[in-house]
Amino acid sequence: MTVLITGGAGYIGGHAVLAFLDRGETPVVLDDLSTGSRSAIPSEVPFIFGDVGDTSLLLQIIEAHKIDAILHFAAKIVVPESIADPLAYYLNNTAKTRALLEAAVKGKVRYFVFSSTAAVYGNPNRATVNEETVPAPLSPYGMSKLMSEFMIRDVSAAYGQKHVILRYFNVAGADPKGRHGQSTANATHLIKVAIETALGRRPFMNIFGNDYPTPDGTCVRDYVHVSDLAYAHLLALDQLRLDGVSRTLNCGYGRGYSVREVVEAVRRVAGTNFEVRQAPRRPGDPASIIASNDQLVRLGWKPELHDLSVIVQHALAWEKSCVIRV
Numbered sequence: 203m204t205v206l207i208t209g210g211a212g213y214i215g216g217h218a219v220l221a222f223l224d225r226g227e228t229p230v231v232l233d234d235l236s237t238g239s240r241s242a243i244p245s246e247v248p249f250i251f252g253d254v255g256d257t258s259l260l261l262q263i264i265e266a267h268k269i270d271a272i273l274h275f276a277a278k279i280v281v282p283e284s285i286a287d288p289l290a291y292y293l294n295n296t297a298k299t300r301a302l303l304e305a306a307v308k309g310k311v312r313y314f315v316f317s318s319t320a321a322v323y324g325n326p327n328r329a330t331v332n333e334e335t336v337p338a339p340l341s342p343y344g345m346s347k348l349m350s351e352f353m354i355r356d357v358s359a360a361y362g363q364k365h366v367i368l369r370y371f372n373v374a375g376a377d378p379k380g381r382h383g384q385s386t387a388n389a390t391h392l393i394k395v396a397i398e399t400a401l402g403r404r405p406f407m408n409i410f411g412n413d414y415p416t417p418d419g420t421c422v423r424d425y426v427h428v429s430d431l432a433y434a435h436l437l438a439l440d441q442l443r444l445d446g447v448s449r450t451l452n453c454g455y456g457r458g459y460s461v462r463e464v465v466e467a468v469r470r471v472a473g474t475n476f477e478v479r480q481a482p483r484r485p486g487d488p489a490s491i492i493a494s495n496d497q498l499v500r501l502g503w504k505p506e507l508h509d510l511s512v513i514v515q516h517a518l519a520w521e522k523s524c525v526i527r528v
């Protein structure tokens with residue numbers, strides 16, 4: 203049984219690679235290195251440079267490595283970018299997932315684990331969302347992932363493949379042992395941007411919107427540590443292999459922090475008071491989105507890194523180490 207990880211040179215996929223290695227399994231990685239880095243992949247891991255939309259390449263990989271499960275991380279993930287360039291998102295996240303599914307079906311891959319997102323829920327009018335909450339994406343990014351979810355369910359129903367769809371909330375942090383973290387190029391995510399500002403790599407940062415219907419007027423998100431998330435994939439795949447039941451699972455901690463609270467946490471952990479400017483709302487941002495994670499917890503998920511200070515500490519340590527690497 204070998205696992206193929208698409209996007210394994212990237213941020214979340216790279217942490218999944220480490221999670222497998224840490225329990226003595228060696229996955230195979232496929233990545234086009236468009237955002238990921240070759241150096242992120244440990245040398246013992248077989249690496250194939252290529253495109254997830256290349257069905258014939260995928261078939262060769264499936265056969266050569268006897269792949270029984272695909273974990274599909276490779277995707278574009280920036281909400282505002284998806285609004286500016288939706289076709290890139292429907293190609294990369296939707297059309298290429300279809301091509302990958304075709305290869306998986308032809309290659310008789312039994313299990314498919316998909317990186318979906320809380321962005322499928324849009325702007326839910328409730329404190330927390332569970333997996334039955336009706337999806338209503340606000341952005342092409344969320345829609346591109348939701349369309350893939352529909353394809354995956356249809357493929358399972360028609361061809362007998364089994365799947366897990368993991369809907370990630372806001373992923374942040376870095377490997378506690380310092381082996382991997384978020385890449386430095388063109389960061390847009392809040393914790394990453396705040397840390398770069400704290401380290402003086404940006405002169406200031408913006409808070410997008412202060413008139414949302416939230417306690418302090420800034421957006422609320424459920425920040426989940428990337429290593430806890432990586433572990434959720436192993437758990438979900440183990441369960442899938444055990445009982446063959448396809449599932450859709452929220453992956454968040456069930457508690458939210460506002461943008462201001464995150465900025466304060468970064469100031470506290472970094473010990474510096476960087477400049478923050480108020481900016482207009484960013485298109486596509488829901489006011490508040492927090493997971494109900496009962497289903498994942500029932501499967502046995504025991505997150506250990508849920509403290510926001512720990513998430514920031516690990517992200518900060520990674521960011522500092524990146525300068526040493528350059």
Ligand SMILES: O=c1ccn([C@@H]2O[C@H](COP(=O)(O)OP(=O)(O)O[C@H]3O[C@H](CO)[C@@H](O)[C@H](O)[C@H]3O)[C@@H](O)[C@H]2O)c(=O)[nH]1
Nearest residue numbers: 279281319320321371372390391392395408409410421484
């Ligand atoms: O410099 C910044 C960056 C972000 N924000 C705000 O911080 C919040 C979080 O933004 P960000 O970190 O960019 O994440 P989201 O746009 O919420 O989306 C993330 O969270 C989704 C799940 O909800 C994931 O699936 C996506 O991949 C990921 O981009 C939002 O209110 C942003 O407006 C700022 O105020 N200033």
